[in-house]
Amino acid sequence: AQRVTQPEKLLSVFKGAPVELKCNYSYSGSPELFWYVQYSRQRLQLLLRHISRESIKGFTADLNKGETSFHLKKPFAQEEDSAMYYCALSDPGNTPLVFGKGTRLSVIA
Protein backbone atom coordinates (compact mmCIF):
# COMPACT_ATOMS: atom_id res chain seq x y z
CA ALA A 1 0.00 0.00 0.00
CA GLN A 2 1.12 3.52 -0.70
CA ARG A 3 2.07 5.50 2.38
CA VAL A 4 3.71 8.85 3.00
CA THR A 5 5.38 9.64 6.32
CA GLN A 6 6.31 13.10 7.50
CA PRO A 7 7.94 12.50 10.87
CA GLU A 8 7.87 16.08 12.13
CA LYS A 9 4.59 17.77 13.00
CA LEU A 10 6.33 21.06 13.69
CA LEU A 11 9.65 22.47 12.61
CA SER A 12 10.86 25.81 13.91
CA VAL A 13 13.90 27.52 12.41
CA PHE A 14 15.39 30.99 12.56
CA LYS A 15 15.27 33.28 9.58
CA GLY A 16 18.29 32.65 7.37
CA ALA A 17 18.84 29.14 8.68
CA PRO A 18 18.65 26.09 6.41
CA VAL A 19 15.42 24.12 6.27
CA GLU A 20 14.84 20.43 5.64
CA LEU A 21 11.34 18.98 5.77
CA LYS A 22 11.47 15.20 5.78
CA CYS A 23 9.30 12.91 3.69
CA ASN A 24 9.56 9.14 3.43
CA TYR A 25 7.34 6.99 1.32
CA SER A 26 6.32 3.39 0.95
CA TYR A 27 5.78 2.25 -2.62
CA SER A 28 7.19 -0.66 -4.54
CA GLY A 29 7.43 0.93 -7.97
CA SER A 30 8.50 4.30 -9.33
CA PRO A 31 6.28 6.89 -7.71
CA GLU A 32 5.59 10.47 -8.58
CA LEU A 33 6.27 12.71 -5.61
CA PHE A 34 5.00 16.19 -4.87
CA TRP A 35 5.20 18.86 -2.22
CA TYR A 36 2.11 20.93 -1.51
CA VAL A 37 1.99 24.02 0.69
CA GLN A 38 -0.82 25.75 2.54
CA TYR A 39 -0.21 29.28 3.73
CA SER A 40 -2.40 30.73 6.44
CA ARG A 41 -5.99 31.23 5.22
CA GLN A 42 -5.14 30.03 1.72
CA ARG A 43 -5.94 26.90 -0.20
CA LEU A 44 -3.62 23.97 -0.67
CA GLN A 45 -1.35 24.55 -3.64
CA LEU A 46 1.32 22.67 -5.51
CA LEU A 47 4.85 23.74 -4.56
CA LEU A 48 6.96 21.40 -6.64
CA ARG A 49 7.08 17.98 -8.25
CA HIS A 50 10.04 15.67 -8.50
CA ILE A 51 9.64 15.01 -12.20
CA SER A 52 10.39 18.60 -13.12
CA ARG A 53 13.50 18.91 -10.96
CA GLU A 54 12.68 22.55 -10.46
CA SER A 55 13.37 25.05 -7.71
CA ILE A 56 10.36 27.02 -6.52
CA LYS A 57 10.71 29.90 -4.05
CA GLY A 58 14.20 28.59 -3.32
CA PHE A 59 12.95 25.13 -2.37
CA THR A 60 14.28 21.94 -3.94
CA ALA A 61 13.55 18.28 -3.35
CA ASP A 62 15.43 15.25 -4.58
CA LEU A 63 13.91 11.82 -4.94
CA ASN A 64 16.14 9.22 -3.30
CA LYS A 65 14.82 5.82 -4.31
CA GLY A 66 17.36 3.96 -2.18
CA GLU A 67 16.18 5.69 0.96
CA THR A 68 12.61 6.12 -0.32
CA SER A 69 12.76 9.77 0.62
CA PHE A 70 11.79 13.09 -0.93
CA HIS A 71 12.99 15.69 1.52
CA LEU A 72 12.26 19.38 0.91
CA LYS A 73 15.16 21.75 1.37
CA LYS A 74 15.89 25.45 1.34
CA PRO A 75 19.27 26.95 2.20
CA PHE A 76 18.01 30.15 3.82
CA ALA A 77 14.56 30.25 5.41
CA GLN A 78 12.41 33.35 5.13
CA GLU A 79 9.51 34.42 7.32
CA GLU A 80 7.08 34.06 4.42
CA ASP A 81 7.96 30.35 4.23
CA SER A 82 5.95 29.75 7.40
CA ALA A 83 3.15 27.38 6.36
CA MET A 84 1.93 23.78 6.40
CA TYR A 85 3.81 21.53 4.01
CA TYR A 86 2.44 18.24 2.73
CA CYS A 87 4.32 15.55 0.86
CA ALA A 88 2.21 13.52 -1.57
CA LEU A 89 2.64 10.45 -3.75
CA SER A 90 0.99 9.04 -6.84
CA ASP A 91 1.83 6.09 -9.02
CA PRO A 92 2.56 6.53 -12.73
CA GLY A 93 -0.97 5.38 -13.50
CA ASN A 94 -2.14 8.62 -11.97
CA THR A 95 -4.03 7.13 -9.10
CA PRO A 96 -5.25 9.73 -6.59
CA LEU A 97 -2.62 11.42 -4.50
CA VAL A 98 -1.81 10.02 -1.09
CA PHE A 99 -0.77 12.71 1.38
CA GLY A 100 1.35 12.72 4.49
CA LYS A 101 0.09 14.29 7.69
CA GLY A 102 2.02 17.47 7.07
CA THR A 103 4.70 19.49 8.79
CA ARG A 104 4.15 22.98 10.08
CA LEU A 105 7.14 25.17 9.35
CA SER A 106 7.59 28.19 11.57
CA VAL A 107 10.32 30.65 10.63
CA ILE A 108 11.28 32.85 13.54
CA ALA A 109 12.56 36.35 12.89
Place this chain on the structure above:
Amino acid sequence: DTGVSQDPRHKITKRGQNVTFRCDPISEHNRLYWYRQTLGQGPEFLTYFQNEAQLEKSRLLSDRFSAERPKGSFSTLEIQRTEQGDSAMYLCASSLSGRGSYGYTFGSGTRLTVV
Protein backbone atom coordinates in the same frame (compact mmCIF):
# COMPACT_ATOMS: atom_id res chain seq x y z
CA ASP B 1 -12.15 30.64 -14.84
CA THR B 2 -11.29 31.42 -11.24
CA GLY B 3 -10.09 27.96 -10.28
CA VAL B 4 -11.88 25.30 -8.27
CA SER B 5 -14.93 26.59 -6.42
CA GLN B 6 -16.62 24.95 -3.48
CA ASP B 7 -19.94 25.83 -1.93
CA PRO B 8 -20.74 26.44 0.84
CA ARG B 9 -17.58 27.53 2.63
CA HIS B 10 -19.03 26.61 5.99
CA LYS B 11 -21.90 24.36 7.02
CA ILE B 12 -23.24 23.81 10.51
CA THR B 13 -25.79 21.05 10.80
CA LYS B 14 -27.51 19.06 13.48
CA ARG B 15 -26.65 15.43 13.94
CA GLY B 16 -28.86 13.24 11.79
CA GLN B 17 -29.43 15.80 9.06
CA ASN B 18 -28.31 15.35 5.46
CA VAL B 19 -25.85 17.75 3.86
CA THR B 20 -24.72 18.28 0.28
CA PHE B 21 -21.62 20.08 -0.91
CA ARG B 22 -20.89 21.30 -4.39
CA CYS B 23 -17.63 21.55 -6.30
CA ASP B 24 -17.05 23.32 -9.62
CA PRO B 25 -13.71 22.26 -11.11
CA ILE B 26 -11.55 24.05 -13.64
CA SER B 27 -13.52 23.70 -16.85
CA GLU B 28 -10.76 22.00 -18.87
CA HIS B 29 -10.10 19.43 -16.14
CA ASN B 30 -11.77 16.06 -16.64
CA ARG B 31 -10.78 14.60 -13.26
CA LEU B 32 -12.36 15.64 -9.99
CA TYR B 33 -11.38 14.44 -6.53
CA TRP B 34 -12.90 14.64 -3.08
CA TYR B 35 -10.74 14.59 0.04
CA ARG B 36 -11.48 14.99 3.72
CA GLN B 37 -9.15 16.70 6.15
CA THR B 38 -9.39 16.60 9.92
CA LEU B 39 -7.34 18.55 12.42
CA GLY B 40 -3.69 17.54 12.41
CA GLN B 41 -4.07 15.23 9.44
CA GLY B 42 -3.28 15.45 5.77
CA PRO B 43 -5.99 15.25 3.12
CA GLU B 44 -7.61 11.80 3.04
CA PHE B 45 -8.84 10.57 -0.33
CA LEU B 46 -12.54 9.78 -0.61
CA THR B 47 -13.49 9.35 -4.26
CA TYR B 48 -12.80 10.62 -7.75
CA PHE B 49 -14.33 11.00 -11.19
CA GLN B 50 -13.07 11.04 -14.71
CA ASN B 51 -15.69 12.97 -16.63
CA GLU B 52 -18.97 11.56 -15.26
CA ALA B 53 -17.57 8.13 -14.36
CA GLN B 54 -16.79 7.49 -10.71
CA LEU B 55 -13.54 5.53 -10.87
CA GLU B 56 -13.03 4.83 -7.20
CA LYS B 57 -15.50 4.94 -4.36
CA SER B 58 -14.33 2.24 -2.01
CA ARG B 59 -12.63 4.89 0.14
CA LEU B 60 -15.86 6.64 0.93
CA LEU B 61 -16.06 6.46 4.69
CA SER B 62 -19.42 4.71 4.90
CA ASP B 63 -22.55 4.10 2.89
CA ARG B 64 -23.82 7.42 4.24
CA PHE B 65 -21.40 9.13 1.85
CA SER B 66 -22.14 9.42 -1.85
CA ALA B 67 -20.91 11.56 -4.71
CA GLU B 68 -22.11 12.40 -8.18
CA ARG B 69 -20.84 14.20 -11.23
CA PRO B 70 -23.85 13.91 -13.52
CA LYS B 71 -22.66 15.78 -16.59
CA GLY B 72 -18.94 15.57 -16.09
CA SER B 73 -18.80 19.14 -14.88
CA PHE B 74 -19.65 20.02 -11.28
CA SER B 75 -19.84 17.40 -8.55
CA THR B 76 -21.79 16.98 -5.34
CA LEU B 77 -20.84 15.13 -2.19
CA GLU B 78 -23.72 14.11 0.07
CA ILE B 79 -23.54 12.90 3.64
CA GLN B 80 -26.71 11.37 5.00
CA ARG B 81 -27.60 11.14 8.69
CA THR B 82 -24.60 13.16 9.74
CA GLU B 83 -22.63 12.23 12.83
CA GLN B 84 -20.32 14.34 14.96
CA GLY B 85 -17.37 12.39 13.57
CA ASP B 86 -18.17 13.76 10.12
CA SER B 87 -17.03 17.21 11.24
CA ALA B 88 -14.08 18.04 9.00
CA MET B 89 -12.91 20.08 6.04
CA TYR B 90 -14.05 18.59 2.73
CA LEU B 91 -11.72 19.42 -0.13
CA CYS B 92 -12.30 19.19 -3.84
CA ALA B 93 -9.54 19.17 -6.45
CA SER B 94 -9.35 18.80 -10.21
CA SER B 95 -6.74 17.81 -12.76
CA LEU B 96 -6.27 16.57 -16.30
CA SER B 97 -6.07 12.81 -16.68
CA GLY B 98 -2.71 11.58 -17.86
CA ARG B 99 -1.22 14.79 -16.55
CA GLY B 100 -0.90 13.78 -12.92
CA SER B 101 2.58 15.12 -12.85
CA TYR B 102 1.18 18.59 -13.19
CA GLY B 103 -0.55 18.22 -9.85
CA TYR B 104 -4.00 19.04 -8.63
CA THR B 105 -5.75 22.36 -8.21
CA PHE B 106 -7.61 22.50 -4.92
CA GLY B 107 -10.63 24.47 -3.85
CA SER B 108 -10.88 26.33 -0.58
CA GLY B 109 -12.89 23.55 0.99
CA THR B 110 -16.19 23.25 2.84
CA ARG B 111 -15.90 23.14 6.61
CA LEU B 112 -18.62 20.95 8.12
CA THR B 113 -19.52 21.16 11.77
CA VAL B 114 -22.02 18.65 13.12
CA VAL B 115 -23.57 19.67 16.43
